[in-house]
Amino acid sequence: MREHRCAFFLLAAHFIFVFGCSASILLLLSLLSSSPTAVEGAAFNLGVTDHTTPELLHLPSVSSSRVIPAVASAAPAPPAAAAGAEKEPYIYRPRMEMAWRATGHSHLDLLNNLRQEGILKTNRIFDVMSKVDRKKYVKDFPYQDSPQPIGWGATISAPHMHAAALEYLSDQLQPGNSALDVGSGTGYLTTCMARLCGLVDDKNEVHHDLGKVVGIDYVKPLVEMSVDNVKNDLPKLMEAPNFKLLVGDGWKGYAEFAPYHAIHVGAAARVVPQALVDQLAVGGKMIIPLGPSGGAQYLTEVTKDESGHVKQRQLFGVRYVPLVEDTSGGGRWRF
Numbered sequence: 661m662r663e664h665r666c667a668f669f670l671l672a673a674h675f676i677f678v679f680g681c682s683a684s685i686l687l688l689l690s691l692l693s694s695s696p697t698a699v700e701g702a703a704f705n706l707g708v709t710d711h712t713t714p715e716l717l718h719l720p721s722v723s724s725s726r727v728i729p730a731v732a733s734a735a736p737a738p739p740a741a742a743a744g745a746e747k748e749p750y751i752y753r754p755r756m757e758m759a760w761r762a763t764g765h766s767h768l769d770l771l772n773n774l775r776q777e778g779i780l781k782t783n784r785i786f787d788v789m790s791k792v793d794r795k796k797y798v799k800d801f802p803y804q805d806s807p808q809p810i811g812w813g814a815t816i817s818a819p820h821m822h823a824a825a826l827e828y829l830s831d832q833l834q835p836g837n838s839a840l841d842v843g844s845g846t847g848y849l850t851t852c853m854a855r856l857c858g859l860v861d862d863k864n865e866v867h868h869d870l871g872k873v874v875g876i877d878y879v880k881p882l883v884e885m886s887v888d889n890v891k892n893d894l895p896k897l898m899e900a901p902n903f904k905l906l907v908g909d910g911w912k913g914y915a916e917f918a919p920y921h922a923i924h925v926g927a928a929a930r931v932v933p934q935a936l937v938d939q940l941a942v943g944g945k946m947i948i949p950l951g952p953s954g955g956a957q958y959l960t961e962v963t964k965d966e967s968g969h970v971k972q973r974q975l976f977g978v979r980y981v982p983l984v985e986d987t988s989g990g991g992r993w994r995f
Contacts, residue, residue: 750781750827751975762805762820767793770803770819779823785830788855789823791862796893797848797886812879815981816845817926825924825947826852828961828975832922832945833857836871840917840939842910843926843983844875847886851893853922854903866896872917874904878984883907911985913939920944927983928957932972940964949980 762777764770771790774780780789794802798816801808807815826833826849833839835858841850850873854860857871877883886905891898898905906914910925911933919941925948932948940946944964951957958974965971 750830764803764805767795767803770794770805773805774820774823777820779820779827781827782830784856785823785826788852789826791855792848792852792893794819794848797846797851797889810846810882811885812881813981814845814879814882816848817980821978822849822852824959825849826856828947829922829924829945830856832943834921837921838872838917838919838941839874839922839924840913840920840936841873841875841924841926842913842936844877844886844905845882845926847875847889847905849924849926850875850886850905851890851897853924854897857922859900859903860894860897864894864896866894866900868900868902870902872902874906874914874917876906876908876910876914878907878909880907909985910983911935915939923947923962925949925983926980928953928978928980929983932960932962933983937962937964937970940970942966942968947975949978953982 762770762773762779764773768790771780771786775786780786798808798810803819805820806818810816829839833853833856835856837857839853839857841853844850851860854871854873857873858867859871859873860866875886877886883905887898890905897903902917904914904917908914910927911929913920913923913933913935915935918939920939921941921944923936923940923944923946925936925946928949928951930950930952932946932950936946936948940962942964943966946962948960948962949957950960957978957980959976959978961973961975963971963973
């Protein structure tokens with residue numbers, strides 16, 4: 661009897677040991693699956709280096725502990741600023757596990773989650789993005805908050821990156837202003853910029869005398885696809901003389917519509933292209949990923965003050981495909 665009891669206890673101890681090991685392995689796999697991976701067009705929390713305005717580092721960041729539920733209805737508007745109060749500068753800090761918490765089941769669901777994540781902060785950017793449905797520009801998984809392949813070795817950035825870029829450029833993307841979108845891809849962000857610059861109003865009427873917006877990409881089939889996307893979304897916009905989607909070298913920009921109040925670059929450059937600096941208007945702002953391919957990259961804010969002095973400020977870590985360059989003038993692209 662005593663031998664049976666000992667055998668029973670030994671068997672129970674064995675099962676407890678095996679169960680404990682299995683649970684530990686499952687927990688480890690779960691943690692590994694949620695860690696950051698190298699994906700283009702997404703944000704990484706690599707830290708913020710601010711060489712011009714260190715006070716921004718003390719602004720509240722997004723909490724990394726709360727779980728964001730899916731929201732089906734419109735999110736509440738942020739509280740209005742007190743009269744005479746200075747506007748709080750926009751700053752976005754991605755989470756350590758990346759900011760892919762905003763995936764939604766619908767377009768509105770995605771935007772509501774972006775707002776609750778602290779990425780979409782202003783009603784103006786929320787309203788414009790609500791009028792440009794990603795489903796018309798991205799065939800697969802349009803409401804997933806991660807980069808998506810769009811063909812020809814290119815990707816469209818994650819929605820949280822587009823939202824952050826528009827928020828950072830909001831003061832420059834005003835009715836009547838000019839904007840340049842380098843690496844325009846599907847045409848999605850270029851269309852958002854066109855609405856912000858007044859080319860398209862809330863009634864989808866197109867204005868030929870208000871603002872200028874151009875998107876440029878070196879892949880001809882991508883540009884052709886973006887033209888079709890915009891025609892499907894806003895047919896009259898492609899007929900406007902102050903809106904263009906062109907094949908070209910992003911390093912050289914597009915001088916015809918310059919100077920630009922806002923420039924967005926959707927691929928990583930080794931250094932800030934001088935042509936883009938030259939085409940940036942006084943008081944203008946450029947948002948560009950800087951860093952080597954496969955190395956440390958940072959989304960960087962480039963501004964030009966009234967005296968023409970140019971400043972750079974690192975915002976947060978990212979991973980992007982390289983901004984290719986035509987080094988020969990004959991279509992030989994360097995990655």
